[in-house]
Amino acid sequence: MTDWLSKLNDQQRKAATHVEGPLFVVAGAGTGKTRTLTTRVAYLIEQAGISPESILAVTFTNKAAREMKERIIDMAGPHAVKTWIYTFHAFGVQVLREFIDRLNQGYKKNFNIIDEDDAKAIIRDLIKSQNLDNKQYKVNDIRNKISDYKYFKEDKFDDYHERNIYQLYQKNLVENNLLDFDDLQVLTHELLLTDEVTRTYYQNKFQYILVDEFQDTDHIQYEIIKLLGMKHRNVFVVGDPDQSIYGFRGADYNNANKFMKDFGNQVVLDLNYRSTTHILSYANRLIKRNQNRPFEKDLKSNLGDGIEPVIWSAQSDFNEANMVANEIKRLVSDYHYNYEDIAILYRNNALSRTFEDTMMKHNIPYVMYGGISFYQRKEIKDVLAYIRVLLNPNLDFYFKRIINVPKRAIGPTSVQKLEAKAKELKISMFEAIDHIDFSGKAKDALHEFKSLILEMSDKLNYMESLEEIVMYVAYHSGYIAMLEEEKDDISEDRIDNIKELKSVFVQGEQFYEGNFVERLQQLLDQIALYSDLDKADDRNAIKLSTFHQVKGLEFKVVFMTVMEDEIFPSPLSTFDPKDLEEERRIAYVGVTRAKERLYLTRSESRLLYGNWMNPSPSRFLKEMRPVQEVFTSRKFESSPTQKNTTFLNAGDKVNHIVFGEGIVVGVEDGIATIAFKMPHGIKKLLENHPSIKKI
Structure with missing residues (x-):
């Protein structure tokens, strides 16, 4: 038996050595699902002799895909690098790069990908160009309706104008050869469903398909997997329906039942390597309250009983936050925990303010998951837009973003005239510069800008390493000089962010193949798919986060805060049993993040959304600890530092x-x-x- 197989328990080994036919690995929290999945890929390559190129593994984050590939290469050797390991969106990019022209919708294979901010910017411009009231026609609302129409074929448009904006939006994307995130999956599904050439190619190519975090898949993703896997039927999915908490994003809880109907066969992993028995007893009691569970299981620990979770009540939200802060300081000083071992979790971001303020007052270092993404920052998007234009000057969307950044005497009126001329002649704005019929500073500035782009674009032909391009663009475009002239802390931070972008390009040299331009395009594709949790955060700081943001993570100490009815579960969920069960799954995810210590806290009064409220304890507390009355405040356990929950004391x-x-x-x-x-x-x-x- 190979060394990596000997590290698995019996159920894990049964799943990892399964070769022919479908299998649903029902993997509870902390049961080693990733190890099982990666070992199965290594087993297929090393023991079963399957070609890595005929194996497709899909997951949800770039970080997970990267770590999966590293583990498989470590087990199966360098030739395993040819295994197809992608996120769903990145896999869609690969398919569309090869076959998108077969849809006959006007797209070319060298399309670019826009993110949510870019999509909203297009919609904002369309609302303005159609002379619509932006108070009535809201960007976010229309963006969501467009997404629903694309993804679910649900027409939620209120009137002609909204429907027209969608049509103009889609026309804009096609004309500029742009895809939004929805397109990456919707068009991939459409290709596989309607085009026999594409479908046959990928069905023959992938004999083995593996899916991580299956409980998070939506209906389109399931159909993609089904279309790819129906020929060989070697579809291996790993997931836990009890951790399905992304219904608001479209995750389809019924995909587990669909898989069992379409494919069948299951193995259950229930031995937990993360949490103690006492913590798991809370999790098991809680999730048993859900009636609609495709698979019933009880998690068991191999770590012993551990410390009993505690339930605390405070007089106010401020006292609750101070109670948590004082306990964190005690854990760090008396029990030698590091700040990074600790997470404070809450149901939604609006609840973070009190905890953030309190951590600052107590000088406790913290990071917030879900803050502004590195790749959403203006300076990063500007530099990346420059690079895209250097690759293809005819990309009007990115061209407009940088045409007057830094300022070069090209105002909005000049840009509008240039855009109108481009549409009149049916050419790009870059090409239209040679046909403009106005004079003055703007004309000179436009020609100078075109010369600058051509000069910088030509420089790309002589570059060999990806790391060269970021600072070259930032300096040669005048962007760094613009920031240096501002001479403030914000501009210094923005310069540092651009320098950090260079690090991304340096790392890119390790992951991409081909000539310079090919490697650059692959890296730009990857950047377009990044999310917050793909970024490593090595700071020794506690984590403030919603439950959703920490799914898949673990911490030695977890504080589940604001455990109050009307907040958690959310008030709307109480009207629909399905929604209430999802809320319970969210709480279950929170409990199963804890390795050693779990605290469940609430307050008797809270200032929220500008109003004082007196919430009842969350029903989930009673479900987790039915033997003790938790609905009366005086029955709550007292914190060892309860008397010090105030921030100020006499004499301060x-x-x-x-x-x-x-x-x-x-x-x-x-x-x-x-x-x-x-x-x-x-x-x-x-x-x-x-x-x-x-x-």
Whole structure:
């Protein structure tokens, strides 16, 4: 038996050595699903003699795909690099690069991919060009309706104008040879469904298909897998329906039942290597309340009983946050946990504010998952737009973004005239520069800009390494000079971000093949598919996050906060049993992130969306611990630091943004009495007000 097979338990080994026929690996949280899947690929290559090029493995994030490939190569050797391992979107790119012209919809194989911000920018311009009221016709609303129409064929457009914007939007994409994220999967599905040449090619190519995180697949993704796998039927999916929490993104909970009907056969992984028995008992009791479970299982731990989870109540949301902060400091000082071992989880981002403010006041380092993505920052999008234009100057969408960045005396009126001329002559805006019929500074600036693009584009012919291009573009375009002239902290950060972009291109040399332009195009495709969680965060800091953002991650210590009805479960979910079951699965995901310690916290009063509320404890608390009454606040366990849940204490020196320095006289029920210097005197203020900082 190979060394990597000997590391598996019996059920994992049964799944990993399965060769012929379909299999659903029902893999509970922390049961080693990724190891099982990667070992199965290595087994197919090493033991069964299957060609790596005939194996397709798909997952949901670039990080997961990258790690999967590294593990497989480590087990099966360098030739395993030819295994097709992609995200669903990246696989779509590969298919469309080869066959998109067979759809006869006007697209060419050298299409570019736009992200959500770019898609919304097009819609915003269309609303303006159609002289529509942007208060009535909202960009996000129309973008969602376009996505629903493409993906689900659901016509939710309110009127003629919205439907017309969709038609103009799609026309804009085709004319500029652009695809949005929906297209990457919708058009791939359409090709496989309607074009026998494409379908036959990929059915013959891929004898073995593997899918990670199957519970997160939507109806289009399932149909793609089904179309690819129906010939050989060697479809191997790994997932846990109990962790299906992306219904709002279109994930289809019924895909598990569809698979069992279309393919059948299952193996259950229920031995958990992450959490202790006490933590898993909470998870098992909770998820058993769901009636609609395709597979029933109880997770078992091989780590012993561990520490019993605790349930805490606080008088207010501010006290809850301070209670958590004090416990974090105790865990770090007394039990030698690192900050990075700890996560604070909540149901939605609106609940993060109090915790973020409190961590800052306590000088506890933190990072927030779900903040602005590196690739969404203006300076990054600008530099990438320059690079795309250097590859193809006829891309009007990117051309318009950079035509006056940095400012070069080309105003909106000149851009509109140039765009009109391009449409009149049915050429690109770049080509239309030679046909403009206005004079003055704008004309000179346009010709200078065209010369600059041609000069920089020519330079690409002499480049060999991807790392050369970022700083060349940033400096030669004048972008760095523009930022340096601003001379502030923000511009310095933006320069640092551009330098960090160079790191991405340096790393790209390791992953892409072909000549310089081919490697560059592959890297740009990959960047278009990045998400927040693909970025590593090595800082020693606690994580503030929604439950959704940490799915797939684990932490030694987890605080599940704001465990209150009307918040978690969300109020709308209580009207539909299916929605309530998804809320329960979200809570289940939260519990199963914890390795050693689990805290469940709530408050008796909360300021949310500008209103005070007095929420009841979440019903999920009662479901997790039915033997103890948790609906009465005095029955809650007390934190060992409960008496120190306030931020201020008598004698503390503070600074107020208006009243200046003062001394705390006393604190009662969240109200601080503070003596300020004259003429302000004694003031009673909310202890948690952001205007107060402890000195």
